[in-house]
Each structure stands twice: as C-alpha cells, then as structure tokens.
Amino acid sequence: MSAKSRGPVERSLSTFVDALRHTFDAEELAKKNGLLQKLDPRIKIAAILPLILIAALARQLRAIVAIFVFAVLVGLLSRVPLITLARRVWLATLSFTGLISIPALFLTPGRAIYLLPFFSWTITAQGLHAATYLIMRAETAATLSVLLILCTSWNNLLKALRVLRFPIILVVILGMTYRYIFLLLRTAHDMFESRRSRMVGQLPGHELRKVATASAGVLMSKTLQIGEEVYLAMRSRGFRGEVYVLVEFRTSWLDWLILGCFATVAGFGFWFGR
C-alpha cells in the first residue's frame, strides 16, 4: 500500500517511527574520529549545556544566530553530515516550533508588514520577530543537544551525567527510555502494519481518527508493559539504578582547550545576548 493511501495520522506516526529509528541507528556517529567524539563526555556536557541555556535565554537574535553557526561548525568538525542535521533536527524542529509560532505572527501587536490574502489577517513586524526568536532558539538548542547525543555513546553519556551529579532518577529515566524505545518502535510499526494488512479501501476521516485514538491507547498500554518487563530484565542482572561503564573517563589538554573555546563562545553569547 502506498504512503498516499494511508491516513494522515498514521502517515505522520509512521514517519515519526522511521525518523526515530534512524536517529538511534546513528550510534555509529559516536564512533567516528571527530572533534566532539574525542572529548571526555563530562567535558562535552559541561561545554554544551551552558550554550543551550544561553541560547534559550538570549534576548538578541544575533547572539542566538552566532551560537547556532558555532554549533553547525562543531557538527562539521565532528563529522556529522549536514544532511543528517537538516533532516532529523532542523526540519523536525521547524515543523513543531513553526506550528506553535504561527499565532504569534498575527496576534502580536505592532507594525503591519503583510496582509494575508483572503483572510485579511495582518502579519506584524513584532510578530515575525517573536516567531523568528522562538524558532531560532529551538533550532539552536536542538542542534546542540543532538550533537551531544550523536557524538557520545549513550552509556558514557549517562555515566557522565551521574558524575556531574545529575539526579539519579533523571538518569534512570533516560536509560530506560533508550532501552525500550526500540521495542516500542517495533510494536508501533507492527501495529500499523497489521492494521494496514487487514484494511481494504479508505476509511472516512472520522473513522481514521477513531482508529488512531484506539491505537494510541493500545500503544500506551503496551508501553507500560514493555517498560515493566525491561526493568525486570535489568533487575534480574543486578541493576539497582546506578550506571556503570567499562570506560574510565580521562581528561587531556585537548578537553580543557575545547572547553575553553566553548566557554568563550558562551561568554560572548551571554554578553551580546543580554
């Protein structure tokens, strides 16, 4: 059955499932010989998190854009293909944040710069400014976060978070999420495939929505069950909430140098973003 013959909800979910699967397949990127991959995971977190925070709080667009450009540069030096970032981060973030920011274009009072034909709605300069801010902040924060995840082995990342005193409950939740996301993706995929294999013709819109709601309910129930089973499997092998890895973290002069560079950019971002 072609993608066109599927319902919009199912199509979106299927795309989401595919995107997530590809994102997690990118574990290979963590093994590449790039800039971020060479760094101690603790340094990576200490370098990137302040930048995310500053990008989220900056009040000047140029500061956010500068941090975004810096993030792209770091991505390139870490051998993360731009196409990967564009497909899996920028487009996805734009679609979500763009949707959220649309009302701001029309609802923010200010100088009118464009009149939307047929609707007679006015886009204001201030509205456009607010929407651009929101999108750029989200894009910058998402780019930095994804770079951190793509360029660090998941277990090392969790251990580094614990070393840096992040709450154990947060680390456990992240660990569990990663551990059963594949099962959940497969379950979701199988559910959609199974339904498609038993469907003839097109369902009307309201029926599609009904089916999608029911599927979401079943998926939720299965999620809880899978989560419980994975937790028991972890308990069975001695898991008590702490994260251990074989790798010993060691910092080198390169780590401190790169941390210095990130701190400088963060400092500039903070100063010019006030």
Place this chain on the structure above:
Amino acid sequence: MTNPSRKREFSVTVPIFELRDVTYRYGKIDALSNLDLTILAGQRIALLGANGSGKSTLLSILDGLYFPQEGSVMYCGEPLTEDRLQTQEIEFDFRRKVALVFQNPDIQLFNPTVFDEIAFGPLQVGWPKDQILMRVSAILERMEIVHLKDRAPHHLSTGEKKRVALASVLILDPDVLLLDEPTAALDPRSESQMIDFLVNCGDGKKTVITATHDLDLLEDIADYCHVFQGGQIVAAGTSDEILRNHELLLRTNLVHAHRHRHASGEMHIHPHRHAHEH
C-alpha cells in the same frame, strides 16, 4: 537427540529452592496457587506446561523478580523476600548465583552493543574491569559470537539474540540457570545449536530449570519434570515417565489429538507430539 550418557544420577540433596504453599495472583487471576516445590542443587528440571500454566511466573519468582502474595520461598535455606533483596550485598550475591534467560530476547537485550550487553551484569555486581574484559572475550568465543560484539543487539536475528541473551547471563557463571522457553521462535539449526549448548553448559554442576512446552527438548535438557496446569503442579516424574504418559500430556494440552484416516479407511484419533509423528 537424546544421549543417555548425559543423564546424571541425583547425588546431591541440598535444596536450592523450597517453595511452600506459594500463591501468586495477577489482579484476581491466580497464576500459581498453593504450589509446593523443592529443587535440589545440581538438578536439571523442566517446568512443563501449556501457555498460561504459570511456568514463567514461577521462574520470575525463583529469580526474585516477583514475590508471592501467599506462601514462602526459600533460597539456600534463607527466605527470598523483597526486603532481603533490598540489601545490596544479598542482592548482588543472589544475582551472581541465579540468572534468568527471558523468553523474549528483545526484553533482555537493552544495551547499545553486544559487548556492552554481556558486560552489563558483571559491571552491576562490581567485578574488576580487567576481569570483565577477560571474561567477556572468553564468553564471546565460547558462544561463537565474537563477530557480533560491536553490533547493536536489536539488529540481530532471533537466533543470535538468544545466544547473546544466554551469554549475557552465563558470563556471571551462575549456579542456577533459569531458562524461559529457550528454543522458542528459533529455526531448526539455531534450535539444535542452542540445545547442544544447554546440554553442555556447566558440565553438570549447574542447577538448570527450564520452562517449556516443547516435548522434543525434554529428554536433552531435563532429568526431572514438573507438569503445570492452571497454576498447579499436576504431575511430576522423570522425563521418560512424563513422555510415556500420553493421557497426561493430552489432558495438559502438551499434545493434541490428531484425527486422521488410515489406509483401511478407518478413522482414528491419536495424541501427537507434533504434526509429522505417526
């Protein structure tokens, strides 16, 4: 596949697990009711039963994952309770000695690579890193999965996943191995490899408790069987005794009555272990 030389006499009499009047319920449904069972060290036991007969629940109880609402479970003479397993030393000692291989390997394999997966257990119980590296390499070779060590477990075939799941618990060299349907969903070659491995693992020193409804597996992996139905043990005996009791197997849904016509035209109904055995 049966090899009589592999059968062992029960020379050991130390109870490793003792269950008295154990009842476990999922909501209002009894998965196990008033179960009494003693398992001796070194025994190879099969928990035989149709789907939903309570075998997997019992394995989870023996592995200290579920705790019965009624009755008592003793492990090596000590009560196996949730409170006792809260103590780190007791839990680590128990997890090192008792290992469960889940029926669905997808549940059990949750690390990014096969190497990480196998190293997970030893890391949790605090083994020295040098020893972990050495033992992981050894178990990868022993299970013939060296070529998989950098692969993501969720990308493997079912047979490979089962091997990795087994390797991930065998690395701790447990005294008790709990196996939930170890050959389920395997192709014949993978099944044969898995059975060979289970038969040879531990050189007869391990206590191996296998939950299965596969009668072809029985003679190879177990000396003694407990037959489950509706959360209760309805029969027990040696593998030979159980396999010869067709009425019992039919009653407990372990074989099906197969209707077929003989050359003479006469209609017969026979119990059959599988479709091709006449």
